[in-house]
Amino acid sequence: MPADLAPAIRVAHVRKQYGTHAVVQDVSFALAPGETLVLLGPSGCGKTTLLKMLNRLVEPDAGLVEINGRDVRQQPAAALRRGLGYVIQQVGLLPHYTVAENIGVVPRLLGQPEAQVEARTATLLTRLHLPPARYARQYPHQLSGGQQQRVGLARALAADPPIILLDEPFGALDPITRASIRREFRELEELRQKTVVLVTHDVTEAFELADRILLLHQGQVQQLGTPRELLLQPATDFVRRFFAAERLALQLRVFTLADLQPYLQPTAALLPAMDTTVHEALENLTSGAQMQYSFDVAQLMAAFGRAVQDAESAWKL
Numbered sequence: 001m002p003a004d005l006a007p008a009i010r011v012a013h014v015r016k017q018y019g020t021h022a023v024v025q026d027v028s029f030a031l032a033p034g035e036t037l038v039l040l041g042p043s044g045c046g047k048t049t050l051l052k053m054l055n056r057l058v059e060p061d062a063g064l065v066e067i068n069g070r071d072v073r074q075q076p077a078a079a080l081r082r083g084l085g086y087v088i089q090q091v092g093l094l095p096h097y098t099v100a101e102n103i104g105v106v107p108r109l110l111g112q113p114e115a116q117v118e119a120r121t122a123t124l125l126t127r128l129h130l131p132p133a134r135y136a137r138q139y140p141h142q143l144s145g146g147q148q149q150r151v152g153l154a155r156a157l158a159a160d161p162p163i164i165l166l167d168e169p170f171g172a173l174d175p176i177t178r179a180s181i182r183r184e185f186r187e188l189e190e191l192r193q194k195t196v197v198l199v200t201h202d203v204t205e206a207f208e209l210a211d212r213i214l215l216l217h218q219g220q221v222q223q224l225g226t227p228r229e230l231l232l233q234p235a236t237d238f239v240r241r242f243f244a245a246e247r248l249a250l251q252l253r254v255f256t257l258a259d260l261q262p263y264l265q266p267t268a269a270l271l272p273a274m275d276t277t278v279h280e281a282l283e284n285l286t287s288g289a290q291m292q293y294s295f296d297v298a299q300l301m302a303a304f305g306r307a308v309q310d311a312e313s314a315w316k317l
């Protein structure tokens with residue numbers, strides 16, 4: 001986290017126990033404003049419990065949670081929650097409210113003027129590819145799962161909270177819809193400036209969305225770091241094994257053209273955006289998109305292989 005920014009969220013030594021089961025054990029992290037943290041780990045490792053401690057849906061047995069520098073216990077739970085966007089896997093739209101009414105719930109609770117609520121709702125629906133003329137007056141049961149998830153996201157963003165908590169927000173979707181909504185999510189201007197904590201058990205999702213990942217196992221932090229650090233510098237054997245099955249797909253997502261540049265010479269003069277991942281570059285090369293690359297798939301993959309090999313042997317030294 002940059003040293004000059006006060007953390008938007010600070011969690012220090014939190015614990016939660018149900019009976020004899022220690023569900024979250026001594027977890028600490030700090031998140032800078034605008035950062036996206038993904039809570040990742042196998043089912044039952046404590047991700048949701050940890051997320052719910054941030055908005056007081058679960059009270060820790062020990063430790064401290066601060067939002068914007070204030071202990072959450074000193075803030076009334078309802079007021080705290082209105083200031084934090086929250087999206088759950090089951091979406092939780094109110095069935096007898098229209099799409100627009102669902103999105104307007106928190107802004108209206110906050111007493112925002114009606115015209116402002118309506119304008120904001122229309123903007124969000126448009127951004128999320130749900131034209132308001134068609135969808136604003138529909139009811140949740142008239143929407144597909146993916147459309148409901150978008151409305152859930154719009155609702156969380158409606159009052160423009162600086163912090164958004166998301167619990168498996170794409171969990172109910174099929175893999176193709178999931179990948180496309182994830183792309184939209186990444187590109188959503190509304191989210192760029194926000195501090196986001198997102199729970200998932202999907203490693204590809206974590207790698208695509210996270211600035212940093214907190215990997216949990218049985219309530220304990222295994223590693224907190226960038227996707228690249230977790231993949232290339234695993235802190236424990238659990239971390240290494242957790243990513244083993246999808247290692248290649250993840251490497252394609254953490255290596256960028258900047259990493260490959262030394263291995264692509266002397267044809268590197270035409271290199272495009274250096275922060276393009278190898279995965280994106282491969283998609284561009286194979287989808288027929290007219291990209292001005294000075295290399296082909298074979299050259300790209302050869303350079304990628306060498307870059308990975310060098311990065312891995314550097315870590316073992």
Ligand SMILES: Nc1ncnc2c1ncn2[C@@H]1O[C@H](COP(=O)(O)OP(=O)(O)OP(=O)(O)O)[C@@H](O)[C@H]1O
Nearest residue numbers: 018023041042043044045046047048049050199201
């Ligand atoms: N209210 C509760 N009472 C008792 N045990 C609970 C309670 N809430 C959660 N647990 C237990 O705590 C553990 C962690 O649950 P949690 O929902 O935080 O895990 P998770 O990592 O989010 O799992 P998943 O990915 O399956 O949603 C589980 O074993 C769960 O059964």
